[in-house]
Amino acid sequence: MSLEVEIEKKWEDFTLCARFAASNTATAILGASGCGKSMTLRCIAGIVRPDRGRIVLDGRVLFDSEQGINLPPQQRGVGLLFQNYALFPGMTVEQNILCGLKHEKDPVLRRARCTEMLRAMRLEDVARHRPAALSGGQQQRTALARILVSQPRILMLDEPFSALDSYLREEVEGEVGRLLSSFPGTALLVTHNRDEAYRLCHDMMIMDGGQVLRAGVTKEVFADPQSVTAARLTGCKNILSCIPVDEHTVHLTGWQTDLHLARPVPADCTAVGVRAHDLAPCRPETANALPVRVVSTSENPFDWNMICTAPDGSDRLWWKVSKTTLTAVCPKAPACLCAAPESLMPLHGLAGRPSAKG
Amino acid sequence: MDWYPLWNSLRIALISCAAVFFLGIFAAYYIAKLPRGVKGILDVVLTLPMVLPPTVVGYFLLLLFGAKRPVGLFFQEHFGVKLVMTWYSAIFASIVVAFPLMYRTARGAFESFDETLAWSAQTLGLSNTWIFWHVRMPFCRQGILAGTVLAFARALGEYGATSMIAGYTPGKTATIATTVYQLWRTNDEAGALRWVLVDIAISAVVLLAVNLLERRQKAGDRR
Numbered sequence: 001m002s003l004e005v006e007i008e009k010k011w012e013d014f015t016l017c018a019r020f021a022a023s024n025t026a027t028a029i030l031g032a033s034g035c036g037k038s039m040t041l042r043c044i045a046g047i048v049r050p051d052r053g054r055i056v057l058d059g060r061v062l063f064d065s066e067q068g069i070n071l072p073p074q075q076r077g078v079g080l081l082f083q084n085y086a087l088f089p090g091m092t093v094e095q096n097i098l099c100g101l102k103h104e105k106d107p108v109l110r111r112a113r114c115t116e117m118l119r120a121m122r123l124e125d126v127a128r129h130r131p132a133a134l135s136g137g138q139q140q141r142t143a144l145a146r147i148l149v150s151q152p153r154i155l156m157l158d159e160p161f162s163a164l165d166s167y168l169r170e171e172v173e174g175e176v177g178r179l180l181s182s183f184p185g186t187a188l189l190v191t192h193n194r195d196e197a198y199r200l201c202h203d204m205m206i207m208d209g210g211q212v213l214r215a216g217v218t219k220e221v222f223a224d225p226q227s228v229t230a231a232r233l234t235g236c237k238n239i240l241s242c243i244p245v246d247e248h249t250v251h252l253t254g255w256q257t258d259l260h261l262a263r264p265v266p267a268d269c270t271a272v273g274v275r276a277h278d279l280a281p282c283r284p285e286t287a288n289a290l291p292v293r294v295v296s297t298s299e300n301p302f303d304w305n306m307i308c309t310a311p312d313g314s315d316r317l318w319w320k321v322s323k324t325t326l327t328a329v330c331p332k333a334p335a336c337l338c339a340a341p342e343s344l345m346p347l348h349g350l351a352g353r354p355s356a357k358g
Numbered sequence: 359m360d361w362y363p364l365w366n367s368l369r370i371a372l373i374s375c376a377a378v379f380f381l382g383i384f385a386a387y388y389i390a391k392l393p394r395g396v397k398g399i400l401d402v403v404l405t406l407p408m409v410l411p412p413t414v415v416g417y418f419l420l421l422l423f424g425a426k427r428p429v430g431l432f433f434q435e436h437f438g439v440k441l442v443m444t445w446y447s448a449i450f451a452s453i454v455v456a457f458p459l460m461y462r463t464a465r466g467a468f469e470s471f472d473e474t475l476a477w478s479a480q481t482l483g484l485s486n487t488w489i490f491w492h493v494r495m496p497f498c499r500q501g502i503l504a505g506t507v508l509a510f511a512r513a514l515g516e517y518g519a520t521s522m523i524a525g526y527t528p529g530k531t532a533t534i535a536t537t538v539y540q541l542w543r544t545n546d547e548a549g550a551l552r553w554v555l556v557d558i559a560i561s562a563v564v565l566l567a568v569n570l571l572e573r574r575q576k577a578g579d580r581r
Contacts, residue, residue, distance in 0.1 A: 047477045073480035086478035090496040100482045143478075150482050 003154060003186045007043050007053035007063075016040065016050075016210040026180040026187045028197035028218065030233055031207035037190045038083075040207070041156045044188075045080045046073035058153055058185070079152030083159045085143035087131040093142050094118065094127040100150035113149055121145040136164045137172050144179065155180070155187040161196065176200065194235045198222060206230045224263065228349040231273040237318040238274040239347065250346070252290075254315025259288050262341040266348060273345035276305075276320035281334030288341065292317055294333040304330055308337065362529050363537040364556060366445055370533060371514040374452035378509045381453070382460025383502065387490075390468045408458035412518025415454050419523050423450065443525050448533060451519035456509040463508065467501025468494070500572065507568045511561055 002023050009016040016036040029037045042048040044055055046062065049070060055063040057078075062071050087096050097114050104110040118124050121141040131139055140160065147155065160176055161169045177200050180187050191197055197204050198218055205215035206225070214221055214230045225231040228239055242250040244265045250272055251258050259272060282289050292308035295316075299305075304321045321331050389400055407415050423430045423441040433439045441447060471494055479489045495502065517535040524531040526540050534557050541550040 042477075045477070045481050047480065073477070074483045074485065076481070078481050080478065080481045082474045082478055084472075084474060086472070086474040088475060088479075088493055088496075099479065099484060102488075103483055146482065152481075 002058065003044070003188075004054070004056040005040070005044065007040075007050035007055060009039065009043060009048065009050045011039065014210060016043075018043075018207070018210070018212055020205055020212045020215055022186050022188060022203065024184075024186055025203055026183070026189060026201040028201035028204040029188060029190045029207055030192070030194060030197045030204055031190075032192055032233065035207045036210040037207050038158050041080060041158055041188065041190055044076075044154070044156065045078045046071060046076050047080075077151075077153040079147035079150060079155045081140075081143055081147060081155075081157045081160055083162055085131075085139050085163070087139060087143055087146075089131055092128050092130055093123055093134070093138075096131070096142055097123075097146050097149055100146040100148075103150070117145045117149050135168075137168050140164070140172060141175070144176075153185045155183050155185065156190070157188070158190045159192070160189070161191075161193075173200070194222075194233065206233050208233070224345055225273065226345075226347065228271055228273075228347045231345060231347050235275070236273040236345070237276040237320075238279075238316075240272050240274065240315055240317075241270060242272050244269045244346075248341075252315070255290050255310050257290070259344060260341045261344045261346055263344070263346055265346045268348045269346045270349060271347045273347050274317070274339045275343065276318045277322070278339045278343035279317065279319045279337045280339070281331070282336050282338040284336050286336070286338050288338045288344075289336040290317065290338060291336050292334065297330060297333075299330070301326065304328075306331075306333070308334075359552065360529070363532045363534045363553065366448075366531070367514055367533040367535070368560075370445070370448045370452055370516075371510055373446075374449045374456060374513045375506065375510040377449075377453050378456045378460045378513070379506055382457055382505060382509070383464050383495075385457075385461050386464035386468050390465055404461055405458045407454050408462075412451075412455060412516070412520075413522060416451060416519035416522030419450055419454065419519060423447070423523065442523050443527070443531065445524065445531050447524040448516065448520040448531065451523050452513035452516045455516055455519060456512040459508040459512055460505040463501050463505030464498070467498035467505075470501075471497055503568065503572070507564060510564060514557075514560065 002021060004021045006019045007016065014036070016039050018036065018040045029040065031037045039048060043050045044062070050063065050065070052065045053063070054061070054065070057076070061067070061069050062076050063069060088099065091099070094114060097117055098110065101110045101113060104113065118127050121144065123138065123141055123145060126134055126138055131142065134142065157176070161173060164172055173196065180189065180200055189197070189201055201218055203216065204218040204221050206213045206221065208229045213227055214225060221230070222234050225234050225236065231239060241253045242259070243253065244267060245251050245258060247264055248261050249258050250261065250265055250269060252272070261272070284291065291311050293311055293313070294306050294308050296307045297304065302323055304323065306319045306321070308317045308319060309315065317337060319337060385404065389397055392400070420442065421427055425431070425434065425440065425442060430441045433441055441450070475493050475497065476489050479493050480486070515535060517539070520533060521536055521539070526532055526536045532540070534553050538550050538553045538557070541553065
């Protein structure tokens with residue numbers, strides 16, 4: 001039970017060239033907007049026809065340009081939740097859910113399964129309401145219910161929380177998380193939010209410019225994103241350009257000093273990634289110590305942010321200190337910051353500003 | 359008072375409105391999908407009858423359907439049917455003149471349709487025909503309803519092309535519009551006024567009915 005995708009699709013001046021496999025778990029596709037992640041879902045669903053390639057779901061070929069196979073969306077058995085939920089506006093919640101049950105020929109059974117789903121999704125009270133009268137969370141549950149009753153082999157959620165108010169998001173995220181973990185087949189979650197990807201999915205892949213940059217177990221991808229773009233997308237604030245020295249040492253071009261890394265440094269290493277939370281104040285003689293000057297400080301509800309630079313002002317470091325209480329006082333400006341060798345991530349790729357395409 | 363023009367006008371308007379309903383919707387649906395260039399050209403051709411003087415439309419219709427013209431001759435020889443100067447000749451005129459109204463409003467409605475609705479329906483396994491009638495059409499019903507009413511009103515008020523292709527024969531091809539002119543021309547001002555009032559009444563009732571229908575549907579959506 002798995003999904004294999006290997007597709008190419010040109011779209012104006014953008015080329016999607018996605019190649020990945022997803023097993024029977026929840027997999028996140030993380031990427032900035034316009035990176036091709038929604039397009040990938042649409043190709044799998046059969047809404048968009050790739051120029052070339054192959055899509056196989058649970059051993060069943062959905063698309064194969066060489067064999068001339070291109071199943072219509074109706075026969076693919078995919079469940080796709082759109083960003084706007086795509087509920088039919090003229091139908092009630094119940095009628096919308098019944099649309100997912102057209103394959104069930106027995107009217108008694110169809111009614112029974114609809115009632116069951118209404119209960120499971122806590123929609124009984126609004127069963128006769130139209131989508132416009134529902135809250136954002138109820139709309140999403142209706143859309144999910146409509147998909148689930150159709151018993152798809154794969155569940156694909158396209159930015160499921162983007163249409164929700166932030167206070168609703170956490171509540172709904174819990175429900176979607178339970179749904180993702182209980183879903184028997186492959187589940188894909190498209191998001192541009194790294195926290196969602198981390199919390200909800202065991203596996204993940206990072207997409208950029210129409211390509212899959214990095215795929216693997218979510219925790220491993222976060223610990224070792226490998227490329228500058230992937231590191232940025234996983235929320236790494238500090239990307240310091242460097243030159244590899246030996247197997248575990250790099251030379252920082254900004255600070256003109258050497259850093260020791262626990263991970264092996266590849267020959268094409270161009271930068272070191274350091275997460276803002278992994279930095280700690282230290283004495284100047286400590287290993288990996290970087291002398292800094294604090295440029296600005298800002299307070300968040302749960303952490304302090306300090307932006308520091310190298311003494312000559314060249315390179316920047318972003319340091320985050322978690323607060324134990326809301327009233328915790330601002331830590332003293334440190335003279336040096338350092339990171340443990342285990343937390344330093346060797347990266348390849350351009351260390352400049354993020355690309356426009358993200 | 360001879361009520362024939364009322365009956366004739368209504369059947370002409372209803373039949374041509376029904377024909378235009380389907381023709382306009384399907385033209386709008388398929389043309390909306392075409393590449394921009396072709397769409398532009400077809401758009402101009404299909405909208406022309408709306409801006410041309412009805413007499414020009416009548417001229418073209420006579421050119422095709424006239425007794426000695428290609429289409430007219432074909433129907434005369436094969437089916438023994440005359441296409442001009444009969445009551446149903448006015449249907450052709452009404453269809454051509456009313457079509458652009460239906461086509462344009464329906465196309466505007468289809469273009470504002472949220473495609474994700476159709477896509478999600480497809481992934482749920484619903485057939486494209488079902489999606490068209492149960493998702494796309496209801497979503498676009500405001501525009502389609504407006505187009506239908508405009509087409510009906512236009513068909514009912516058709517005069518220029520009708521007078522050329524169907525003429526005015528009392529009890530045969532007379533419609534309200536042609537009767538008003540004929541009575542006016544023959545100095546029967548009171549008779550003309552009667553038919554004017556009838557025409558205004560019908561039009562007002564149709565528009566009123568549509569307004570009520572729309573209000574009820576809007577209320578239904580909010581529920």
